[in-house]
Amino acid sequence: MDTPQTPRFAWWKRLLILTVTIVAVVSIYRRLDLGTLAAVLRRTDAAWFAGAMLLYGLLIVAAIGRLHLALRLTDSVVHLTVTARSVIIGHFFSVTLFGAGVGDVARSILYARWYGFRFPIIYASAKLDRLMGFLGLWLLVGATLAFGAAEGAFSGGAMSLNFQVPEVWKWLAGGTVVVLAAAVFFSNEAFRVGVRHFLEAMIEGARRLVRWPRVAAGGILLGMIVQAGLCFVIAVCLRAVAQEPLNWLKLLWLFPFIHMLSALPFTVAGLGLREAAAITLLGLYGIPKEEAAAAALLTLVVAASWAAIGGLILWRERVVLRRADGQPAAETISVVMPVLNEAGELPETLRRLRGLPEVLEIIVVDGGSADDSVRVAEKAGCRVLRSPAGRGRQLRLGAG
Structure with a gap:
């Protein structure tokens, strides 16, 4: 079986991350004037x-658009609304489960379990999604560094960071990671099989990126937009508390560097790391440390607010599935699909539905598509109805 059980995280790992978070927060905030910080937040x-x-x-x-492209590359798209829910739920996992890497695993497990895919395929889609985001991030870094250089951001000896890691510690850390990875890999048959499936899906996805450069370019562009958005959220939060122009x-x-440092999976939701990065880097240009810390806290509030929405969506999905599990399965079903300009996704969705023996008929309710959605549905032999746009209206018409 490819799909693993719900991940369990050892108590000592959680305790370690919580301890690091507490130490980081205490060490940062003890250096701040908390009264000044409170005043900055109030304004x-x-x-x-x-x-x-x-x-x-x-x-x-x-x-959502980036993950949808990645899922298309591994032939695991269900519907755009499914992708949307997966992204927001994945954000909830990333915030609450100590990092995007663990969040990707948890989201991939649920997607595979709920929609009948093999876990390694979905996880490979998540990694392709991250790859496009990573490439987009470094394009953004290059662009912002060039912008900064053109504006003289590196003149006047402002840069004073020069952290050096002793060579012995580099070798020790690298060797430890290699040994631990090898021990896990060679001692677990299920892990080896999963890794093999994952690599096969990644290789095939990379081939498709090369084969379809437009898709690759679109995914990388979306990745750059996402990373730019994350960086601008920090900037907007700084603008919200800054007194001086x-x-x-x-x-x-x-x-981008504040964002990257805060994304390291060493603390809960980047607490402590984000503040340290903001205080250190923004301090190079004379921004008060209390304002930098306040901007970091507001950024956390924004991310946590959207994570809370993801948590509510996850709760709703579980309730719906639990209710469905308690009902006797119908021998045959009619599927009602509200669509609006979804000609690109419709053929694959219809193909998967046709493969289910319980599906007796497919009713496509079009909300006024400007593309070929109606023609695609009619060609596939679906019953097509027309309705004003609105998922609720379309579903009611199809169910009636």
């Missing part, structure tokens, strides 16, 4: 903070 500009919330929602839309063109290159 937060509500309009700019609302803008940060809206911007985060828009970047989630871009993330800021030279944004000089500061622009800092935000």
Whole structure:
């Protein structure tokens, strides 16, 4: 069986991350004037903070498009609304399960279990999604560094960071990772099989990226948009608390690095790391540390708010599935599909539905598509109805 059980995280790992988080938070905030920090937070500009919330929602839309492309590359698309729910639920997992990597695993498990796919295939889609995001991030880093250089952001000896890791520690850390990875790999047959399936799906997906450069370019562009959105959320939160005018063109290159450092899976939701990165890097240009810390806290609130929405969607999905499990299965069913400009996804969705023996008929209710959705549905032998746009109206018409 390819799909693993719900992941369980050892108590000592959770305890370690919580301990690191507490140490990081205490070490950062003990250096701040908490009264000044509270005053900075009280003067937060509500309009700019609302803008940060809206911007985060828009970047989630871009993330939905990116994951949808990755799922198409591994032939595991169900529907755009399914992808949307998966992305928001995945964000909830990333915030609550200590990082995007673990969040990808949890989201892939649920997607595979709920929609009947093999876990390694879905996990490979998640990795392709991350790959496109990673490439987009480094395009963004290059662009912002070039912008900063053009604006003289690196002149005047402002850069003073020079952290050096002793060579012995580099070798020790690298060797430890290799030994642990080898021990896990060679001691677990299920893990080996899963890794093999994962690599096969990744290789096939990479081939498709090469074969379909438009899809690859679109995914990387969406990845860059998502990463830019995450960085601009930090910038907007800084604008919400800053008292003095800021030279944004000089500061622009800092935000990708603050984002990357806060995304490291060492603390809960980046607590402590985000503040440390913001205080250190923004401090290079004279921004008060209390303002930098306040911007980091507001960024956390924005991310956690959207994660809460993901948690509610996950709860609703579980309730719906639990109710469905308690009902006797019908021998045959009629499927009602509300569509609007979905000619690209419709053939694959219809093909999968036709493969289910319980499906007696498929009723496609079109909400006024401007593309070939109706023609595709009619060609596939579906019963086609027309309705004003609106999922509720379309579903009611189809059910009636």
